[in-house]
Amino acid sequence: xxxxxDESRPRRSGVEVRLARYFGIxxxxxEAAAALAAGSFLHRTPAGRVRFTGRHSYVDIIIDGVVLEAxxxxxxxxxxxxxxxxxxxxxxxxxxxxxxxxTTFTIRISREVLRSWAxxxxxxxxxLFQVLTxxxxxxxxxxxxxxxxxxxxxxQLLDYLTHTPASLGExxxxxxxxxxxxxxxxxxLADALGLSLTSVEKSMNLLRKHEILxxxxxxxxxxxxxxxxxxxxxxxxxxxSLAAA
Numbered sequence: 001x002x003x004x005x006d007e008s009r010p011r012r013s014g015v016e017v018r019l020a021r022y023f024g025i026x027x028x029x030x031e032a033a034a035a036l037a038a039g040s041f042l043h044r045t046p047a048g049r050v051r052f053t054g055r056h057s058y059v060d061i062i063i064d065g066v067v068l069e070a071x072x073x074x075x076x077x078x079x080x081x082x083x084x085x086x087x088x089x090x091x092x093x094x095x096x097x098x099x100x101x102x103t104t105f106t107i108r109i110s111r112e113v114l115r116s117w118a119x120x121x122x123x124x125x126x127x128l129f130q131v132l133t134x135x136x137x138x139x140x141x142x143x144x145x146x147x148x149x150x151x152x153x154x155x156q157l158l159d160y161l162t163h164t165p166a167s168l169g170e171x172x173x174x175x176x177x178x179x180x181x182x183x184x185x186x187x188x189l190a191d192a193l194g195l196s197l198t199s200v201e202k203s204m205n206l207l208r209k210h211e212i213l214x215x216x217x218x219x220x221x222x223x224x225x226x227x228x229x230x231x232x233x234x235x236x237x238x239x240x241s242l243a244a245a
Contacts, residue, residue, distance in 0.1 A: 074138075079131050
């Protein structure tokens with residue numbers, strides 16, 4: 001087949017170029033990255049509940065926002081939806097409720113495009129394996145049961161939810177200004193960590209006292225938080241102690 005000249009090739013939009021760059025940063029080969037980008041688009045999902053089933057034709061990759069899925073809070077680069085693309089016929093009973101806790105921006109990618117390239121391109125297979133590995137890493141680091149204090153666990157969750165993954169920034173897709181969090185209430189934080197609401201409130205108040213965290217709203221229904229000292233928040237997550245009130 002004759003090769004198209006550069007002048008004859010269809011021009012890609014700026015968004016498609018950034019999406020291809022993003023998949024390339026995730027380790028996907030150039031040809032596959034371009035195909036995945038062509039099968040994707042940027043999507044804005046309003047706050048609300050969505051039921052994902054095995055028959056959904058797409059997967060959402062979170063760019064900015066927070067979702068509640070399987071009793072856990074998830075943020076940047078979490079893949080929402082069924083990523084077992086190797087199953088020819090989706091499981092008819094597979095379904096998951098996902099709560100988009102705020103307006104969430106995602107990369108929405110066709111499962112069929114993802115599957116067609118995964119079955120023939122090793123780099124796409126490796127990307128999907130890494131997605132699952134990273135998800136397990138969040139489960140272990142953020143939600144794993146260990147001997148850290150409640151304060152450290154709350155700080156770790158806040159740090160995860162407000163962190164913009166480097167790959168999104170490198171691809172020109174990370175548009176959040178500053179370390180901020182919108183969506184979850186303190187009860188969401190407590191439930192996700194398996195902690196009492198009172199203990200989470202005490203930790204949040206301590207972070208505010210030391211001017212690490214600022215939040216708007218009153219009472220337990222805070223939904224907007226701003227991290228004033230991200231590096232100190234990371235230190236607290238790693239075990240750095242703060243003087244009590």
